[in-house]
Amino acid sequence: GEMNADPEASAAARPLLTDLYQATMALGYWRAGRARDQAEFELYFRRCPFGGAFALAAGLRDCVRFLRNLPPAGHVQFLASVLPSDTDPAFFEHLRTLDCSGVTVRALPEGSLAFPSVPLLQVSGPLLVVQLLETPLLCLVSYASLIATNAARLRLIAGPTKRLLEMGLRRAQGPDGGLTASTYSYLGGFDGSSNVLAGQLRGVPLAGTLAHSFVTSFSGAEVPPDPVSIPLSSATWLHVWRHGWKRVCAHLGLGVQEPHRGERAAFVAYALAFPRAFQGLLDTYSVQRSGLPNFLAVALALGELGYRAQAQEIRRVFRTVSAQAVR
């Protein structure tokens, strides 16, 4: 059930998620008669990342998924195609029977503190099997722990109440690089992510702002929104709006024509769509001479129209700006 609901996790648990040399070394052990020798691998790090004094252990859930999914039976044919053609067929028969039933994993609990030289995972079992596990477990634990550690450090710096959001999808190492980062920054103490897929597949709370493309797409000459779809009358809106607009420009010492019309239209459009969750992006043209007055005017108008929760915060900003303008 879970695997079907989260195809990315299923993809992460593919038995051939490994380096070729794990397979060639497996053949080496098998040829030397050592496939079933007992062995133990320890996954640890030597130095804490980011110059810090701790790390968070993470990725254990993905490791367990991988171990459950390990029987490589359906993939032995592909392995045979990349190993020497004269390889003893009995080796592939051996691979077909493999599973993790003889493997024991001891692990730090997910999200717990980890320190240099103390293993995050101790994996013991038949030499051939635990060798095959080396690459996938490193891949699944290393990046997850790095991201969780970074998130925890930022949380410590920001304190317990500041809202921290991960928004790195567009710069990630491909789709799942982004999904992994979104998942484990949340585990490390972030409040949420912009990555909708992480919300859908992993339950990470979603949040976001708006983009410069939204702002620049408005020239100010757009046809006003259809009044029937606005939760207040156009006349009321315009009255409130004009009143607030003059106040804001006066406070900031700006002419009413100076701030960018298109930016203002974009903020109005956004406010109409999200009257209870309005937010602005102030630096498209000029923060002081355009973004700030446009943002404050729209926010004030929303406040006048009864969207108070949002407006209280905005009023604080507004008072600060007013005080500065008067000085």
Added chain:
Amino acid sequence: GEMNADPEASAAARPLLTDLYQATMALGYWRAGRARDQAEFELYFRRCPFGGAFALAAGLRDCVRFLRNLPPAGHVQFLASVLPSDTDPAFFEHLRTLDCSGVTVRALPEGSLAFPSVPLLQVSGPLLVVQLLETPLLCLVSYASLIATNAARLRLIAGPTKRLLEMGLRRAQGPDGGLTASTYSYLGGFDGSSNVLAGQLRGVPLAGTLAHSFVTSFSGAEVPPDPVSIPLSSATWLHVWRHGWKRVCAHLGLGVQEPHRGERAAFVAYALAFPRAFQGLLDTYSVQRSGLPNFLAVALALGELGYRAQAQEIRRVFRTVSAQAVR
């Protein structure tokens, strides 16, 4: 067919692989009556990566997959759950009808040279749709192009004949971060990858070496491999071996007991499994006093036993070492 064969690519093409703000801005456009306004986005970069003078454009195939898979119909319910509860249901009806039939993508061909400020992609179509595409296309093109560019630069440095292999899976941003890197370093001019999944799903040629864990797992006291599974008689092997071993140690000025027995046993085990593709990992204990003599002795023995192709290269190394030892 292709989608079924490559679940990772299918995962990459999930319609909700995007930032939340693309969805909220879509609502903003729709509320402003601008959903069907024609718009064009250009995907370009300002500076070449790695301090270079060019980049390679890559990731187009993944983009096309994403566009084909875009109708978000099955995912509108999830989007509704993360947008304000009083959002006009007509907006979600609009989303259910979306596809990319009105979208035109002009692109640099996959793998072609790209330069600053020249768009890799030009995406035109209805404003609401092309806004939704911004994050996924950036995610799919940016990392692919970065990796392909890096690979091409390394290929230029190495020249046309050197063998270049990508082996980064264990340090990648999760499973698909690794898969993306393996795929696009091959596109950029590498010869192959250690990532077995990239071989299985993307046809990337596979290669690898061996790990220190393989070497350290041998103490030298292991039971010798069962003779029936060795493609030569044990007596022949031992004769050749002892002869070569004394020569190597004499040339290097080492006592025959000095190099590590376990390392030698590991090399022998590997040679028995891969007599035509033997390779060593020399730095587990001491390159000069253990790894090199153990490696040369095994390689020479393979050469004596008729595995010539491999042995010619080894002989060159051996002659160089001998010459140095004599001096």
